[in-house]
Amino acid sequence: MFVYADHAATTKMRPEALKAYTEAANAVYGNPSSLYSFGQQAKELLTACREKIASLLGADAREIVFTSGGSESDNQAILSAAYAGAKKGKKRLISTAIEHHAVLHTLKKLENEGFEVVLLPVTQEGLVRAEDVEQAVDERCALVSVMLANNEIGTIQPVEEIGQICRAKGVPFHTDAVQAVGHIPVDVKKIGCDYLSLSAHKFGGPKGVGALYVKKGAPLRSLIEGGAQERGKRAGTEDVPAIAAMAAALEVSIAGMGTANALLKRLQDKLIDGLSHIPHCALNGDRTKRLPSNTSFCFEGIEGESLLLLLDDKGVCASSGSACTSGSLDPSHVLLAIGRVHDVAHGSLRLTLGEENTEEDVEYLLKVVPEVVDYLRNMSPVWRDLKEGKRQFIL
16 A cells, blocks of 8 residues: 655645646747747736735735745745845844754854844744744844744744734744645735745645745845846746646645645544554644644654654655655754654654545554554664663653
8 A cells, every 4th residue: 555644745746737837838838038929928827827826825916936945935035134134233033943944054054144043942832932032032133034834743833923023023024834835824914924935846836936925125135146037036037837837736725725624634633643542652743733734753762764664665655854854864953842852853753644645544554653663662672671661761
């Protein structure tokens, strides 16, 4: 049996997205910057896609900049706000300890350039406290960046409260919404953000394309110099077929969100309840304030890498955390931030379902995951020491 349970890493392209892509690639392949009529057809399609995506997010079309995906969008938003703030003597950047590395590495780059970076802690449930953000913001602050939903443990952050705080204090607010857009309601006006990042392949669109919402008046600098595309803020010929596919995927995702999330919540509840029966394990993240697709557990006494390889042998695609760091031997910074010790954090498993998953898939997961965990524990000297009392159980 084959079960794809890694939708947080990437998703299969929706039929509507694939159709939009092929139609644009075959029939509207002109360069949208060209002045002749065939190029202008591509420009008209590009404009229509921009308007559609903007309307689905509660934005104005001129506030949408097309990018290569979430990482580029995060980089451009953070660097733009930081450098604009520095010109006014504001060099304090506030974020959290559980952000995606596209955010954390950009902040580290800025820290090396002399910016002050404040990474706020989170609760054991993986939630950022809005009051901590409020206390950290002062007159030196150039930007607050807090993700909408965490990519590893699925926790949904109080971004609307944070947005209110930032507006009241006149501080730009960026949210990485890569895991949220297309899966839960996202309205830039309700959030009150100045920047919002999204990526098409997280909601049934193609890889290599995304967008950045930039509120009118918010500073934006180009990361790529060259042509005047995207109103001079992102040089390079736009990938019109990919953008058309992204717009189609987002429209379908949002239209079917209610039905999809009802199914996913039911499957998630069954999965969490079933896996909780495995001895010495723990759910990562808040039980309710989380994406309905995300189930993340730690199992004491095993290594996550071995767990993933054995699950793969049984036809299960899963991960231990972010797909962007799957080659790393270090424990997840997100799990460490919620209080998991190194030994426990190494034994993590992230199962992220999609609307094509079924009850049968979950039943199979509930069969094979306990079997693999038990098999690995029986081979583990650490588990033997725990069972014999030579070490103390943590979970």
